[in-house]
Amino acid sequence: MHVHDRAARELMDLVFAFTAERMAMDPPPLDFSVAPDVLAAQAGQTITPEGLGGAEVMRLFEEVLGPACLSIDHPRYLSFIPAAPTEAATLFDLIVSATSIYGAVYAENQTLRWLADLAGLPPEAGGTFVSGGSIANLSALAVARTVWRDADPAREARRPIVLLSEAAHSSNASALALLDLRDLPVEVDDSDRMTAETVRAAVEGLTPDQRADICAVVATAGLTNTGTIDDLVAAGAAAAELGAWFHVDGAYGAAALCSSTRRDRFAGIDRADSLTVDPHKWLFAPYDCAAILYRDPRLARRTFTQHASYLDVLTDTDDWSPSDYAPHLTRRARGLPTWFSLAVHGTDAYRDAVDTTIATTEAGADLIRSLDHLELVTEPELSVLVFRRIGWSREDYAAWSDRLLADQVGFVVPTSWRGETVLRFCITNPRTTLDDLRACLPD
Ligand SMILES: *Cc1c(COP(=O)(O)O)cnc(C)c1O
Numbered sequence: 542m543h544v545h546d547r548a549a550r551e552l553m554d555l556v557f558a559f560t561a562e563r564m565a566m567d568p569p570p571l572d573f574s575v576a577p578d579v580l581a582a583q584a585g586q587t588i589t590p591e592g593l594g595g596a597e598v599m600r601l602f603e604e605v606l607g608p609a610c611l612s613i614d615h616p617r618y619l620s621f622i623p624a625a626p627t628e629a630a631t632l633f634d635l636i637v638s639a640t641s642i643y644g645a646v647y648a649e650n651q652t653l654r655w656l657a658d659l660a661g662l663p664p665e666a667g668g669t670f671v672s673g674g675s676i677a678n679l680s681a682l683a684v685a686r687t688v689w690r691d692a693d694p695a696r697e698a699r700r701p702i703v704l705l706s707e708a709a710h711s712s713n714a715s716a717l718a719l720l721d722l723r724d725l726p727v728e729v730d731d732s733d734r735m736t737a738e739t740v741r742a743a744v745e746g747l748t749p750d751q752r753a754d755i756c757a758v759v760a761t762a763g764l765t766n767t768g769t770i771d772d773l774v775a776a777g778a779a780a781a782e783l784g785a786w787f788h789v790d791g792a793y794g795a796a797a798l799c800s801s802t803r804r805d806r807f808a809g810i811d812r813a814d815s816l817t818v819d820p821h822k823w824l825f826a827p828y829d830c831a832a833i834l835y836r837d838p839r840l841a842r843r844t845f846t847q848h849a850s851y852l853d854v855l856t857d858t859d860d861w862s863p864s865d866y867a868p869h870l871t872r873r874a875r876g877l878p879t880w881f882s883l884a885v886h887g888t889d890a891y892r893d894a895v896d897t898t899i900a901t902t903e904a905g906a907d908l909i910r911s912l913d914h915l916e917l918v919t920e921p922e923l924s925v926l927v928f929r930r931i932g933w934s935r936e937d938y939a940a941w942s943d944r945l946l947a948d949q950v951g952f953v954v955p956t957s958w959r960g961e962t963v964l965r966f967c968i969t970n971p972r973t974t975l976d977d978l979r980a981c982l983p984d
Pocket residue numbers: 622672673674675676678710712761763764765790791792793794819831
């Protein structure tokens with residue numbers, strides 16, 4: 542197929558028209574998820590020997606399949622971590638495909654450099670973009686394991702241990718399982734924070750055998766459920782004392798390094814051996830885009846570079862290859878939409894956008910404090926609000942949440958806090974206003 546074909550040109554018009562219309566919607570429809578049997582009845586078999594043709598498949602997408610997906614960029618989509626890509630980033634995502642770009646190292650690396658500078662990592666720091674924070678955390682822990690094993694041949698047969706907060710994101714436990722690492726949980730305080738005290742208690746509780754087997758300490762800069770930031774100074778100092786790798790999972794929260802009000806909360810992040818930051822969460826990039834940064838990228842290269850006769854022309858040079866810093870080879874240049882948007886808007890606009898979401902969160906917290914039937918469960922640290930509706934049971938929350946979506950007001954699903962069902966807003970979309978939050982509060 543080629544654009545000189547009439548059919549391909551028509552398809553291009555349809556796709557561009559749809560894209561322009563969807564991007565101009567303010568807000569887009571929230572929509573519902575639709576059960577597979579309903580979709581089967583409405584869309585039928587879409588993949589056929591002859592093909593249905595561009596117009597018909599676009600119609601199916603516009604009328605049936607698209608509306609069966611929730612709009613994660615809707616300003617009242619407040620659950621999980623909402624998406625809020627800039628138009629610049631979304632549009633450039635089209636170009637990444639249209640140009641079949643593979644390298645783009647210079648532009649991607651300037652983006653990584655901006656993140657590394659925000660975190661205070663040294664000039665030689667670097668890394669790559671992967672599909673999500675889960676793969677970024679997996680990559681970091683794989684390097685930590687390699688570094689630990691390579692330090693002493695006697696370690697070859699041992700299963701190293703990672704010190705990990707009880708409240709850490711599930712992707713860390715998943716990475717530990719995949720890498721066959723053991724975990725040693727670190728307790729947290731009332732707001733799920735790993736503190737200097739809980740880190741110290743964990744280190745002092747180690748047996749000599751355990752101490753010898755610690756390969757990494759993982760801290761979180763912005764817990765998914767509450768936005769809480771661990772004591773990164775204490776976690777980094779513990780890693781140094783144990784001779785272990787220090788990984789900071791900032792998939793959601795490290796974006797606030799560019800804010801004008803929250804930088805001080807990240808003290809100690811500059812000691813990280815590796816850092817995860819997801820631009821697709823709070824840095825206005827479309828899916829999928831997560832950065833993994835290493836203080837010393839050579840260690841990652843040792844872990845991941847693939848060797849084969851057909852790759853020698855790539856690996857025998859000193860050129861920087863993004864494929865060397867995670868378990869991947871062929872990759873989408875997925876850092877480019879973020880780069881384009883940063884280059885277009887400038888970093889001040891990013892600071893302002895993150896500041897806006899934090900200000901909206903603070904105003905939302907004040908609103909909740911002012912209402913007798915609602916109560917904050919934790920003090921907001923970044924852009925997450927966790928609160929209870931006094932007197933409600935789990936069923937009340939579920940029924941209310943279902944109704945909110947059915948009425949197309951907003952998408953707010955309950956979460957849990959110490960076993961209790963509660964509500965949670967996560968505000969990463971600068972278009973979300975205090976009025977949006979107000980509309981999504983239970984009576
Ligand atoms: C979202 C999140 C992850 C996982 O990132 P994905 O991009 O969803 O794979 C890891 N850690 C934290 C703290 C997160 O918030």
